[in-house]
Amino acid sequence: MSGTSQEITAEASFLPADVARHETDGTRPAPRRRRGSKHRPVWEERPTPFGLALKGLVLAVVVLAILFPLWTVVLTSFSTQAETIRAGGLVTVPGELTISAYTQILSGGVVTRATLVSIGITAVGTVIATTVSVLAAYGLSRPGSVLHRPILFVFLITMFFGAGLIPTYLLVSSLGLINSYWALILPGAVSAFNVLILRSFFMGIDQSILDAARIDGAGDWRILGRIVLPMSKAAVAVVALFYGVGYWNAFFNAILYINDNAKWPLQLVLRSYVLQGVSLPGSGTGQVDVATGAVTGLPIQMAVMVLAIVPILLVYPFVQRHFTKGVIFGAIKG
Amino acid sequence: MALEALTRRRTGASTPDPVTGAESPSAPARPPVRTIPLRTRLRRDRSLLLMVLPAVTLLVVFAYVPMLGNVIAWQQYSPYTGFLHSTYVGWVNFERVFTNPLFLNAVENTLVITAFQLVFFFPVPIVLALLLNSVLSPRVRTTIQSIVYLPHFFSWVLVVTIFQQIFGGAGLVNQTLRDHGLAGFDMMTNPDTFLVLLTMQSIWKDAGWGIIIFLAALSTVSPEHYEAAAVDGANRWRRMWHVTLPAMRPVIVLLLILRLGDSLTVGFEQLILQRDAVGTGVAEVIDTYVYYQGVVYTDWSFAAAAGLVKGVVSLLLVLGANKLAHVFGEAGVYKRA
Numbered sequence: 089m090s091g092t093s094q095e096i097t098a099e100a101s102f103l104p105a106d107v108a109r110h111e112t113d114g115t116r117p118a119p120r121r122r123r124g125s126k127h128r129p130v131w132e133e134r135p136t137p138f139g140l141a142l143k144g145l146v147l148a149v150v151v152l153a154i155l156f157p158l159w160t161v162v163l164t165s166f167s168t169q170a171e172t173i174r175a176g177g178l179v180t181v182p183g184e185l186t187i188s189a190y191t192q193i194l195s196g197g198v199v200t201r202a203t204l205v206s207i208g209i210t211a212v213g214t215v216i217a218t219t220v221s222v223l224a225a226y227g228l229s230r231p232g233s234v235l236h237r238p239i240l241f242v243f244l245i246t247m248f249f250g251a252g253l254i255p256t257y258l259l260v261s262s263l264g265l266i267n268s269y270w271a272l273i274l275p276g277a278v279s280a281f282n283v284l285i286l287r288s289f290f291m292g293i294d295q296s297i298l299d300a301a302r303i304d305g306a307g308d309w310r311i312l313g314r315i316v317l318p319m320s321k322a323a324v325a326v327v328a329l330f331y332g333v334g335y336w337n338a339f340f341n342a343i344l345y346i347n348d349n350a351k352w353p354l355q356l357v358l359r360s361y362v363l364q365g366v367s368l369p370g371s372g373t374g375q376v377d378v379a380t381g382a383v384t385g386l387p388i389q390m391a392v393m394v395l396a397i398v399p400i401l402l403v404y405p406f407v408q409r410h411f412t413k414g415v416i417f418g419a420i421k422g
Numbered sequence: 423m424a425l426e427a428l429t430r431r432r433t434g435a436s437t438p439d440p441v442t443g444a445e446s447p448s449a450p451a452r453p454p455v456r457t458i459p460l461r462t463r464l465r466r467d468r469s470l471l472l473m474v475l476p477a478v479t480l481l482v483v484f485a486y487v488p489m490l491g492n493v494i495a496w497q498q499y500s501p502y503t504g505f506l507h508s509t510y511v512g513w514v515n516f517e518r519v520f521t522n523p524l525f526l527n528a529v530e531n532t533l534v535i536t537a538f539q540l541v542f543f544f545p546v547p548i549v550l551a552l553l554l555n556s557v558l559s560p561r562v563r564t565t566i567q568s569i570v571y572l573p574h575f576f577s578w579v580l581v582v583t584i585f586q587q588i589f590g591g592a593g594l595v596n597q598t599l600r601d602h603g604l605a606g607f608d609m610m611t612n613p614d615t616f617l618v619l620l621t622m623q624s625i626w627k628d629a630g631w632g633i634i635i636f637l638a639a640l641s642t643v644s645p646e647h648y649e650a651a652a653v654d655g656a657n658r659w660r661r662m663w664h665v666t667l668p669a670m671r672p673v674i675v676l677l678l679i680l681r682l683g684d685s686l687t688v689g690f691e692q693l694i695l696q697r698d699a700v701g702t703g704v705a706e707v708i709d710t711y712v713y714y715q716g717v718v719y720t721d722w723s724f725a726a727a728a729g730l731v732k733g734v735v736s737l738l739l740v741l742g743a744n745k746l747a748h749v750f751g752e753a754g755v756y757k758r759a
Contacts, residue, residue, distance in 0.1 A: 127558035127559055127560070128558055129645065129648070129649065131648075131649050131652035131653065132648075132652065132658070133657070133658060143553060143556065143557075146553060147553065147554075147557070147566060150550065150566075150570060150630075151566060151569050151570070153626065154569055154570060154572065154573055154626070154630070155569065157584045157587075157588055160587075160594065161584065161587065175597075176597040176600075176601065177587075177592060177593065177594055177597045178587055178588075178593075178594045178597075180594070220476045220477045220480065221477065223473040223474070223476065223477065224473065224474050224476070224477035224478070226470075226473055227470040227471065227472075227473035227474035228470075228474060230467075230470055233463075233467045233470050234460070234463040234464055234466070234467045234470075234471070235464075235467075235471065236470075239474055239478060242478060242481060242482075242486075243477075243481065246481055246485045246486075248737055248740060248741075249489070249733060249737050250485075250733060251485055251486075251487075251488030251489040251491065251492065251733075252488065252492060252712075252726065252729035252730055252732075252733050253709070253712055253713060253716065253717075253725075253729055254491075254494070254712065254716040254717075254722060254725045254726040254729050255488035255489070255490075255491030255492050255494065255726060255729075256484070256488040256491075257716065257717055258488075258491060258494070258501070258505075258722065259483075259484070259487055259488050259491055261501075262504070274480065274483075274484060275484045277480050277484075278477045278480045278481055278484075280481075283477065307469060308469040308470055308473070309469055312473075333575050336577070337575075337576070337577030337578075337579075337580075339577055339578065339579050339691055340690060340691050340694065343694075344717060355577050355579045355580075358577075358579045358580065358583060359579045359583075359695065362583050363579060363582060363583045363586060363695065390587075393580060393583060393584075396576075396577065396579075396580050397576065397580065400572075400575045400576065404568075404572065404575065405568075408568050408571065411571065411634065412634055412637075412638060
């Protein structure tokens with residue numbers, strides 16, 4: 089829910105602005121070079137073989153703990169039913185591969201519809217939320233503009249005190265938004281945290297450029313569109329990703345506001361048909377074979393999971409390198 | 423007049439910005455003069471106000487109106503009469519909240535989970551960041567970073583499902599155990615190990631993301647400090663103790679205080695997904711309790727009262743924690759006024 093105190097932002101003053109640059113470049117503030125070891129500074133001791141092995145081991149375990157589950161989920165989704173029974177569940181070693189699970193769930197059933205719903209909500213929601221936030225952030229970023237202080241306060245308060253679940257639910261229902269996709273889009277459309285990230289980014293832009301544009305006769309709309317936005321692509325991308333991921337993963341709001349399971353987004357389908365093992369209409373998903381204890385239809389279940397991951401994996405590489413900048417500007421997201 | 427307004431445009435206020443604490447860049451050294459009448463300033467900044475309008479409207483509707491809606495906590499609310507016409511009943515709902523054993527159980531569970539996570543989850547990103555920071559090759563480091571950030575962007579449904587597939591009764595671990603003739607265990611439904619399970623899930627999902635802020639703090643440490651310490655004879659552990667850790671201290675204190683201020687909130691979605699499998703004895707927290715009492719059992723006023731109690735206590739905790747940060751000489755969440 090928005091407005092929980094988890095979203096409190098923090099003063100970034102303890103981190104100089106050039107932090108972001110080093111982090112995003114993946115470079116160090118100063119080069120450390122030494123003959124024989126490319127990155128180790130002269131004064132640093134050689135690591136002991138034991139220490140090195142331990143460090144490598146721990147990092148390998150960390151990386152594997154994240155990648156292995158994904159590997160087996162993806163592999164199982166591409167396996168045949170027979171293969172999962174032979175493996176007694178998730179497939180960890182590639183055997184017979186097939187895309188039949190995907191053709192089955194994408195041939196127009198429940199999962200197809202839920203995927204389209206999720207894509208639609210995410211697309212519309214992200215565009216609305218990002219646009220509204222960019223406008224608000226710019227509107228609040230011009231120093232000395234009229235009323236910007238009280239308006240800023242309006243944003244800040246929402247980060248400290250959330251209205252609570254029940255009144256929010258009653259409001260949404262009295263607006264007639266139950267079972268409407270707008271109930272998933274509008275309540276989360278403005279996060280004060282994201283507005284403040286953008287605002288500090290906009291305020292970091294060299295004032296003289298904006299003044300020059302103004303003297304040349306550009307209004308605020310033109311300055312925002314022609315100068316500020318092109319200079320802030322990274323920050324806008326990160327904020328759009330935060331919103332996009334929020335909409336794509338929206339699960340609790342969907343439980344609250346969407347009762348009609350024909351309108352379910354993908355996350356609810358995932359919970360119902362995969363986590364709770366309810367039988368997916370027409371696919372035999374989730375039935376437990378008593379004799380083997382193995383869940384049949386496992387490839388289909390795993391294919392639904394992969395569908396829920398793929399969009400994130402598609403966007404992630406393009407935005408990932410901007411994270412630190414975005415997060416540092418807004419400081420902390422709990 | 424137009425030219426004067428142009429040159430003095432938005433330089434009227436030179437007091438520090440309430441959020442960033444920064445002086446406005448173009449602020450003149452002279453004391454603030456506000457000779458431009460409000461009407462002119464409104465006209466001058468009308469496009470800025472127009473830009474803020476949609477966001478403010480959304481906030482007013484979806485954040486402020488519900489705040490007022492909390493009056494139902496003092497009412498005998500019924501959806502048919504609405505909160506304008508429901509009868510006021512005083513503090514009855516709050517009395518019910520504080521004497522309700524189920525609510526108190528939820529409070530206890532919340533605090534236990536928070537405390538457990540504070541001890542076992544909180545240090546993990548710090549250790550990971552230290553470890554990762556000691557990796558000298560930038561390429562290896564950034565690759566690992568991209569991988570550990572990833573699960574943060576998965577939904578809780580996905581994370582819980584992954585855990586179920588791996589650790590559940592029919593999951594991978596149990597299959598392997600059974601194949602080797604060992605007894606299986608269903609971690610996903612066992613109340614005794616629920617805290618461990620929750621923490622494992624949180625670590626898997628968010629520990630990697632948590633390192634960002636620590637890595638940023640570490641990257642500000644000038645290599646000269648390490649060099650100087652090395653010249654003075656400090657070995658790598660002493661350098662870590664005397665250079666690296668002090669550099670992380672402000673961030674650690676800040677995050678710790680934020681977490682304390684946030685004690686009454688534990689992952690809502692994470693718990694609501696697993697509440698039924700594990701049982702309300704350990705898995706009911708304040709948020710899930712409010713949800714079930716209100717939305718599921720439609721005891722609106724009671725649930726609103728419980729939610730309001732949580733909201734107010736959380737607010738006080740945040741403000742108190744921030745005060746504490748100031749006492750410790752840290753910047754805290756917001757600037758001292």
